Amino acid sequence: xxxxxxxxxxxxxxxxxxxxxxxxxxxxxxxxxxxxxxxxxxxxxxxxxxxxxxxxxxxxxxxxxxxxxxxxxxxxxxxxxxxxxxxxxxxxxxxxxxxxxxxxxxxxxxxxxxxxxxxxxxxxxxxxxxxxxxxxxxxxxxxxxxxxxxxxxxxxxxxxxxxxxxxxxxxxxxxxxxxxxxxxxxxxxxxxxxxxxxxxxxxxxxxxxxxxxxxxxxxxxxxxxxxxxxxxxx
Amino acid sequence: xxxxxxxxxxxxxxxxxxxxxxxxxxxxxxxxxxxxxxxxxxxxxxxxxxxxxxxxxxxxxxxxxxxxxxxxxxxxxxxxxxxxxxxxxxxxxxxxxxxxxxxxxxxxxxxxxxxxxxxxxxxxxxxxxxxxxxxxxxxxxxxxxxxxxxxxxxxxxxxxxxxxxxxxxxxxxxxxxxxxxxxxxxxxxxxxxxxxxxxxxxxxxxxxxxxxxxxxxxxxxxxxxxxxxxxxxxxxxxx
Ligand SMILES: Nc1ncnc2c1ncn2[C@@H]1O[C@H](COP(=O)(O)OP(=O)(O)OP(=O)(O)O)[C@@H](O)[C@H]1O
Ligand SMILES: [Mg+2]
Numbered sequence: 001x002x003x004x005x006x007x008x009x010x011x012x013x014x015x016x017x018x019x020x021x022x023x024x025x026x027x028x029x030x031x032x033x034x035x036x037x038x039x040x041x042x043x044x045x046x047x048x049x050x051x052x053x054x055x056x057x058x059x060x061x062x063x064x065x066x067x068x069x070x071x072x073x074x075x076x077x078x079x080x081x082x083x084x085x086x087x088x089x090x091x092x093x094x095x096x097x098x099x100x101x102x103x104x105x106x107x108x109x110x111x112x113x114x115x116x117x118x119x120x121x122x123x124x125x126x127x128x129x130x131x132x133x134x135x136x137x138x139x140x141x142x143x144x145x146x147x148x149x150x151x152x153x154x155x156x157x158x159x160x161x162x163x164x165x166x167x168x169x170x171x172x173x174x175x176x177x178x179x180x181x182x183x184x185x186x187x188x189x190x191x192x193x194x195x196x197x198x199x200x201x202x203x204x205x206x207x208x209x210x211x212x213x214x215x216x217x218x219x220x221x222x223x224x225x226x227x228x229x230x231x232x233x234x
Numbered sequence: 235x236x237x238x239x240x241x242x243x244x245x246x247x248x249x250x251x252x253x254x255x256x257x258x259x260x261x262x263x264x265x266x267x268x269x270x271x272x273x274x275x276x277x278x279x280x281x282x283x284x285x286x287x288x289x290x291x292x293x294x295x296x297x298x299x300x301x302x303x304x305x306x307x308x309x310x311x312x313x314x315x316x317x318x319x320x321x322x323x324x325x326x327x328x329x330x331x332x333x334x335x336x337x338x339x340x341x342x343x344x345x346x347x348x349x350x351x352x353x354x355x356x357x358x359x360x361x362x363x364x365x366x367x368x369x370x371x372x373x374x375x376x377x378x379x380x381x382x383x384x385x386x387x388x389x390x391x392x393x394x395x396x397x398x399x400x401x402x403x404x405x406x407x408x409x410x411x412x413x414x415x416x417x418x419x420x421x422x423x424x425x426x427x428x429x430x431x432x433x434x435x436x437x438x439x440x441x442x443x444x445x446x447x448x449x450x451x452x453x454x455x456x457x458x459x460x461x462x463x464x465x466x467x468x469x470x471x472x473x
Pocket of ligand 2: 281282283317392
């Protein structure tokens with residue numbers, strides 16, 4: 001109980017003093033997570049829509065695979081990305097290991113299936129509703145996907161936010177590929193893991209509270225900007 | 235540039251099957267370039283399915299549906315008003331403008347034309363509202379404007395006035411009459427015999443998926459030929 005109270009006080013202190021280390025870590029967390037969410041959304045949202053609209057031979061299999069990939073253990077993803085990016089690995093020449101870019105890559109692999117799955121579900125329902133109309137006005141495949149993505153944008157925002165939630169709290173993969181290097185790849189979650197292992201519970205907790213506050217803040221901001229609640233009737 | 239004529243539309247032995255059941259057909263039918271065809275028949279007879287078949291929404295499992303031009307061009311020149319209006323998650327004016335945007339009209343022009351159509355169907359005051367907030371009658375008018383905005387050569391209407399009151403029905407019939415004056419070919423399913431008499435040039439009576447009678451409206455309403463059509467017009471319940 002004492003630890004938690006102490007943690008809250010430390011968190012407040014770190015925030016009101018604009019602790020430079022904290023700010024650096026928070027910004028890097030955001031940079032990595034937002035980067036991964038953007039890349040994953042660019043891949044996952046159209047992929048989800050494409051899978052909803054097109055019938056092809058292995059469609060069921062691809063959807064099942066995508067759903068299975070949602071449960072991919074982050075540590076294993078981290079390990080595989082590590083092996084690819086390590087000096088002797090196939091992408092070793094890019095020199096990406098232990099950089100924020102490596103962390104973005106790992107996060108992207110983890111959350112793309114999640115975003116694509118949620119998007120697929122939402123778009124499938126919208127497609128069932130729009131199907132006859134979109135066929136009737138002779139839309140091209142591309143136009144169908146664009147229309148569904150646009151009209152389903154609120155549900156898709158939720159998909160991206162789910163990806164954000166998963167990525168910002170993730171630690172296993174980015175610890176492996178980022179290395180938790182101070183001033184280079186340290187982010188909130190890896191810092192928490194480190195401080196905990198050092199026995200610095202109050203600092204770890206303080207960072208934890210900051211992480212939670214950050215996640216809530218981002219969600220609330222995005223929702224209020226997009227006016228999800230107010231325009232529910234659209 | 236003179237466009238190749240779209241008509242006639244010819245159905246030969248056209249059959250629609252779903253889940254192993256024949257819903258419509260085999261139908262042999264020719265739709266010429268002029269007039270309004272009204273499709274009548276009891277619930278579940280296959281009116282919607284027949285319209286969807288002509289429009290290309292349902293495929294013929296057997297037989298053929300042919301226009302005078304290739305299928306792709308033909309689809310471009312048709313409009314369809316569905317039995318339940320399909321509402322996009324957009325404003326009324328954006329819903330009406332949608333077919334124009336799909337076919338490459340600039341956003342600005344499409345918007346202006348859609349506003350004009352909203353006005354014509356009496357929705358000018360509601361143009362900026364989300365389509366989902368429209369009443370049933372307003373939804374039908376929106377759907378009608380959307381189907382007419384590209385000036386189709388043929389307009390399919392699937393019970394456009396079901397569950398509308400007298401004055402909304404009159405408004406919609408007014409729009410249909412002006413479309414007809416502009417030489418839009420119409421094929422309409424309806425349950426409203428009064429409406430059928432007001433609008434029809436010829437009548438297709440369909441029962442259990444088959445066309446039982448196709449004759450001029452005058453002949454049909456005066457002296458229907460088949461016992462099923464006679465019973466239907468008398469108001470008997472057809473099994
Ligand atoms: N996907 C489907 N699978 C099986 N049967 C279907 C399917 N779609 C429609 N039907 C059946 O086909 C028949 C014809 O349907 P359709 O909608 O064309 O009738 P309708 O004449 O338009 O009826 P209503 O006057 O009620 O609108 C109905 O018995 C319906 O239940
Ligand atoms: Mg019907």
